[in-house]
Amino acid sequence: MFNKKMLTNLDVKGKKVLVRVDFNVPLADGKVADDARIRASLPTIQYLLDQGAAVILCSHLGRPKGVDPIFSMKPVALYLGTLIDAPVHFAEDCIGEPAARAAAALQPGQVLVLENTRFHEAEKKNDPEMAKQLASLADLYVNDAFGSSHRAHASTAGVADYLPAAAGFLLEKEIKYLGNAIADPARPFVTILGGAKVSDKIGVIENLLGKSDQILIGGGMANTFFKAQGYEMGDSLVEDEVIDTAKALLEKAGDKLLLPVDMVIADAFSADAAERTMSVGDVPAGWRVLDIGPKTVALFSEVIAGAGTVVWNGPMGVFEFDKFAKGTFAIAKAVAESGATSIIGGGDSISAINKSGLEDKITHISTGGGASLEMLEGKALPGLAVLDDK
Numbered sequence: 001m002f003n004k005k006m007l008t009n010l011d012v013k014g015k016k017v018l019v020r021v022d023f024n025v026p027l028a029d030g031k032v033a034d035d036a037r038i039r040a041s042l043p044t045i046q047y048l049l050d051q052g053a054a055v056i057l058c059s060h061l062g063r064p065k066g067v068d069p070i071f072s073m074k075p076v077a078l079y080l081g082t083l084i085d086a087p088v089h090f091a092e093d094c095i096g097e098p099a100a101r102a103a104a105a106l107q108p109g110q111v112l113v114l115e116n117t118r119f120h121e122a123e124k125k126n127d128p129e130m131a132k133q134l135a136s137l138a139d140l141y142v143n144d145a146f147g148s149s150h151r152a153h154a155s156t157a158g159v160a161d162y163l164p165a166a167a168g169f170l171l172e173k174e175i176k177y178l179g180n181a182i183a184d185p186a187r188p189f190v191t192i193l194g195g196a197k198v199s200d201k202i203g204v205i206e207n208l209l210g211k212s213d214q215i216l217i218g219g220g221m222a223n224t225f226f227k228a229q230g231y232e233m234g235d236s237l238v239e240d241e242v243i244d245t246a247k248a249l250l251e252k253a254g255d256k257l258l259l260p261v262d263m264v265i266a267d268a269f270s271a272d273a274a275e276r277t278m279s280v281g282d283v284p285a286g287w288r289v290l291d292i293g294p295k296t297v298a299l300f301s302e303v304i305a306g307a308g309t310v311v312w313n314g315p316m317g318v319f320e321f322d323k324f325a326k327g328t329f330a331i332a333k334a335v336a337e338s339g340a341t342s343i344i345g346g347g348d349s350i351s352a353i354n355k356s357g358l359e360d361k362i363t364h365i366s367t368g369g370g371a372s373l374e375m376l377e378g379k380a381l382p383g384l385a386v387l388d389d390k
Contacts, residue, residue: 004175004387005166007044010140012053014108018138019044019168020155020383022145022367023059023076032079037147040367042083044144044168045111049086054106056138058094058155059145060118067119077113086111094155095120095133103137117155124153131158144168147368149383150375160386167387170367175384177343177364178311178375182211186308186341191376192300192331194219195314195348199242202249203377204313209253216258216300218292218316218327225250225259226280234265234283258303262293264317264324271321291317292327301334310335313346313373319355329356336361345372 010017021041026033048055057080064071074090081088087110091102094114106112114137117123122130131154135141141163143149148156149171159165167175181189191212193201198221208215217225220237227238228246250257261280265287266273277293292300304310312335316327329352335342336358344353345366353359366372371381 003390004384005164005390006172007047007142007166007168009390010142010164010166012048012051012140014052015139016054016056016103016106016137017048017140017142018056018058018134018159018163019048019142020145020148020159021057021059022147023057023073024061024147025076027061027075030075032075035079035083037367038076038080038083040170041144041168044142044170045084047169048142049084049109049111052108054108055111056103056106056114057111058114058117058134060123060148060155061116062118064116064118066121071116071118073113073116080111080113084111088113091115093119095130099133099137117153122154124151126152126154126158128158128161130154132162134159135162138163141165142168143383143387144170145383146171146174146366146371148371149368149381150371150379152382156383157386160388165387167384171384173364174366174368174372177341178345178366178372181309181311181341181343182376182378185211188213188307189309190214190216190303190307190311190340192216192218192304192310192312192335193314194221194316194328195346196220196237198224198239198246200373201314202242202245203379204373205249205253205257207378208376209256212256214258214303215253215256216303218260218296218300218331219314220289221314222260222292223289231280232282233289234285235288236283237288258300260292260296261299262295263289264291264293264327266290266324269318271323273323275323290321290324297327297330300331304331304334304338304340307338307340310338310340310342311376312342312344312349313376315348315352319348319352325352328352332356332358345369345376
């Protein structure tokens with residue numbers, strides 16, 4: 001799975017290289033509002049330019065239903081032009097005559113950004129005709145979009161049928177950290193799972209039970225496990241439809257699965273709700289769990305402090321409300337100070353680590369939420385599987 005051709009295995013001088021990037025960035029008033037994903041692909045883009053390649057970038061943006069100017073890649077192309085010292089051109093479409101004409105005119109040392117791939121329904125269908133048209137623009141294909149690699153689309157998977165295909169630096173980094181964390185972690189290997197839903201992470205728990213030394217569960221998903229143990233959860237978020245699955249996981253996991261020992265409850269889902277801390281037990285009617293309590297923070301922090309590898313996906317509580325962010329930030333601090341190889345995936349965990357200002361102390365912050373979860377589940381990612389073997 002990880003023995004794939006990398007960017008440095010390709011001879012790119014004088015070649016046109018089609019790069020699938022993840023430029024699915026938030027826009028506000030027609031301008032880029034957060035450039036983290038764009039910056040993450042700069043090393044790949046810059047390397048190709050330095051090696052004398054002509055660089056053609058393609059990406060989706062948002063979830064357009066057909067052509068929609070709100071989701072145009074044009075503002076992204078303009079913004080990219082401020083980050084690199086090279087001419088950045090824009091094609092009004094990603095396939096067809098506008099793309100072919102712009103690609104034909106592109107010279108080494110220049111960049112072309114194609115219009116949103118999802119303006120075509122054929123993209124999500126992994127249509128061979130669309131893949132063939134994308135491939136016809138270039139000599140080589142590089143996937144640097146980890147965040148989209150769990151989808152078998154024309155621009156992430158299909159195109160590799162028609163061009164020599166390798167992984168970009170960002171994809172290589174994700175494979176290195178996430179792949180190694182699963183295949184050969186420094187021990188003890190501690191997984192921290194939070195967020196709202198157990199259903200999103202059943203596959204991850206099942207796959208990691210045989211690999212992790214300890215799995216710490218927090219966030220809304222802990223409520224479903226408590227309900228499975230017979231506790232009344234008041235107005236807490238609970239997934240009743242997976243309670244039997246939660247029971248089975250608890251039985252299978254034994255001591256390996258660690259649940260909170262206390263919790264912060266609130267009388268409403270709001271930033272200024274009345275709150276109190278209680279030991280794990282029946283939550284009063286009208287109240288709901290919104291964070292882990294201080295005893296849980298101490299217990300989890302102790303486990304994290306002794307870890308060799310930590311993988312964290314999902315917050316410990318409703319960290320968007322300051323009052324209920326203490327658990328998440330305390331765990332972020334414990335991970336940052338652990339000295340372990342630390343890998344964080346999932347949008348909310350990344351927001352939490354950025355909000356806590358500790359991102360510089362994390363070994364690797366994954367760029368793909370869904371993709372990192374599927375990798376932790378042990379699934380083969382279509383966008384990786386199609387790349388050429390070394």
